[in-house]
Amino acid sequence: MSVVKKETIVIGHKNPDTDSICSALAYANLKNQISEDKFVAKCAGDLNSETRFVLEYFGVDTPDYVDDVSTQVRDIDINDIESVDPLISLKDAWLIMRENGSYTLPIETSDRHLAGLITNSDVAHVILDRNEHDLLAEFKTPFTNILKTLDAELITGEIENRIVERGKVIIAEDNPELMEESIQDGDIVILGNRYECQLCAIEMNAACIIICEGTKVTKTIQKLAADHGCIVMVSPYDVFTISKLINQSVPVKSFMTTAGIVQFKTDDFIEEVKNIMAKKRYRDFPVVDHKGRFVGLISRRRLLNINRKKVILVDHSDLEQAVDGIEEAEILEIVDHHRLGTITTSQPMFFRNLPWGCTATIVYQMYKEKNVKVDKANAGLMLSAILSDTLLFRSPTCTEIDKLSAEELAEIAEVDVHAYAEEMFAAGSMLNDKSAEEIFYQDYKKFSIDDTTLGVGQVNSISERVLKDIEGKILDYIKTKEKSKNVDILFFLLTDIDKCSTKVLFTGNRAKDIIEEAFNVKTEPNSAFLEGVVSRKKQFIPAVTVAMQY
Numbered sequence: 001m002s003v004v005k006k007e008t009i010v011i012g013h014k015n016p017d018t019d020s021i022c023s024a025l026a027y028a029n030l031k032n033q034i035s036e037d038k039f040v041a042k043c044a045g046d047l048n049s050e051t052r053f054v055l056e057y058f059g060v061d062t063p064d065y066v067d068d069v070s071t072q073v074r075d076i077d078i079n080d081i082e083s084v085d086p087l088i089s090l091k092d093a094w095l096i097m098r099e100n101g102s103y104t105l106p107i108e109t110s111d112r113h114l115a116g117l118i119t120n121s122d123v124a125h126v127i128l129d130r131n132e133h134d135l136l137a138e139f140k141t142p143f144t145n146i147l148k149t150l151d152a153e154l155i156t157g158e159i160e161n162r163i164v165e166r167g168k169v170i171i172a173e174d175n176p177e178l179m180e181e182s183i184q185d186g187d188i189v190i191l192g193n194r195y196e197c198q199l200c201a202i203e204m205n206a207a208c209i210i211i212c213e214g215t216k217v218t219k220t221i222q223k224l225a226a227d228h229g230c231i232v233m234v235s236p237y238d239v240f241t242i243s244k245l246i247n248q249s250v251p252v253k254s255f256m257t258t259a260g261i262v263q264f265k266t267d268d269f270i271e272e273v274k275n276i277m278a279k280k281r282y283r284d285f286p287v288v289d290h291k292g293r294f295v296g297l298i299s300r301r302r303l304l305n306i307n308r309k310k311v312i313l314v315d316h317s318d319l320e321q322a323v324d325g326i327e328e329a330e331i332l333e334i335v336d337h338h339r340l341g342t343i344t345t346s347q348p349m350f351f352r353n354l355p356w357g358c359t360a361t362i363v364y365q366m367y368k369e370k371n372v373k374v375d376k377a378n379a380g381l382m383l384s385a386i387l388s389d390t391l392l393f394r395s396p397t398c399t400e401i402d403k404l405s406a407e408e409l410a411e412i413a414e415v416d417v418h419a420y421a422e423e424m425f426a427a428g429s430m431l432n433d434k435s436a437e438e439i440f441y442q443d444y445k446k447f448s449i450d451d452t453t454l455g456v457g458q459v460n461s462i463s464e465r466v467l468k469d470i471e472g473k474i475l476d477y478i479k480t481k482e483k484s485k486n487v488d489i490l491f492f493l494l495t496d497i498d499k500c501s502t503k504v505l506f507t508g509n510r511a512k513d514i515i516e517e518a519f520n521v522k523t524e525p526n527s528a529f530l531e532g533v534v535s536r537k538k539q540f541i542p543a544v545t546v547a548m549q550y
Helices: 018-034 049-057 090-100 120-129 143-149 176-182 195-203 219-228 239-249 270-279 359-369 376-389 400-413 417-428 436-441 464-482 511-519 536-547
Strands: 007-011 038-043 104-108 114-119 153-156 169-171 188-191 208-211 231-234 285-288 294-298 310-314 330-336 350-353 444-449 452-461 489-496 501-508 527-531
Touching: 007 018, 018 038, 018 049, 018 310, 018 359, 018 376, 049 376, 049 417, 090 104, 090 120, 090 143, 090 239, 104 294, 114 120, 114 285, 120 239, 143 208, 143 231, 143 239, 153 219, 169 239, 176 195, 188 195, 188 239, 195 208, 195 219, 219 231, 330 359, 359 376, 359 400, 376 400, 376 417, 400 417, 417 452, 436 452, 436 464, 444 536, 452 464, 452 536, 464 489, 464 501, 489 511, 489 536, 501 511, 511 527, 511 536
Parallel strands: 007 038, 007 310, 169 188, 188 208, 208 231, 310 330, 330 350, 452 489
Antiparallel strands: 104 114, 153 231, 285 294, 444 452, 489 501, 501 527
């Protein structure tokens, strides 16, 4: 029996840049080659133009988007009890529940959607409280159910797709004259081995006669029954037992609950599920998938056995930058090149943080350490990440190991570093057709310094004209964004890769004073020119952090 592998999500930060996406993809690939577990790269936000260009260039599919890694119903040990057909008998439903040790049985339609639920209490109620003689007809019981419930043998008659349409259940008297007064068309008659009683029931147009204790049926009775369209069954049980069992052949759909069923989807989050369960005192709750198809049952007890999502974080270690719900996930690893963030874990984990220019450089070194060959596509991904994060080696964050790694990866990817970089940056500079919000969030991060929250966006371009064209609408946008009060101060960096400079746009309390203090420059209204500043991580944020201490 094959074991389904539990997947581990490899994911970068919100508003992902090229390094965040490419490092997640490359690291997931590495982990899949050195581990028996399953690792899947995901993204926590929309991809920017530069990253989309990279993936298309190297023929790599865009990773699936995930906005929350909180524990969901799918992460619970769901009781995958098989659902049953609405026409099965109450007896069969009871036996299934007893065999499985369950209290609830799901009934589904032919297309696997949930039709209703029946509990052992429902079955017990029918067995103990419902003794009507016409119960089988009232609920259109299939004759196949009767045959199976009584462990009977079919002697004559066609019962496939035939139901009890009318009549009542009668236990035959010994005197045929008395039987003639009580039997009507369509009745079901339980009787013994007396020939004259069997004959009477058939002649009175009984729909079915049930002969007890395995009695042999004569050929004459069989022929007469066939001529009258009467079904003949022989059960091994005595009259008393048959009379007890026969109403248990009623189909479960007759007594199942269909209205007001509280059900959950596999994508529902556990916190919401707990709140609902607290208000509804049911023993079991059905679970359906995104198409409404039945999956299984969950109970309060099963909430104690939750498999938290397993996650590996790349290119960040800060809680505010991480995908929503990260506090509920089991973080297995962090691979990063930034300052230590605010994420904490309850268990030890693998943590690799190096002061290099790019997370992908770290990932590439791990390929080499594990002696795993890098294919062309993953080489292209990691090369692109390095070029993007180091601004083609112009950023002060760039190290010799970044340059060396880029050269090796370029050879594997079969690209010219400078020619490819120009093409990649040009693709990322196509901003005129994007809204201010799209530009603002394509590379945006939040930072907490003391009691102040900063929002810092950045756009890199090889075209000064492109940066000037978007400056006005970005400034208007951050002024509007400030009013939302999600952050205290907003900065947006318009970085000219060729000139190794940045124009910073800002708004918020003390923003002007902080920029002047941090970079010793004079500001214009809501903007300043920063010569030689290109790195948000190594130049801008450290300088701002120091300035905010004064």
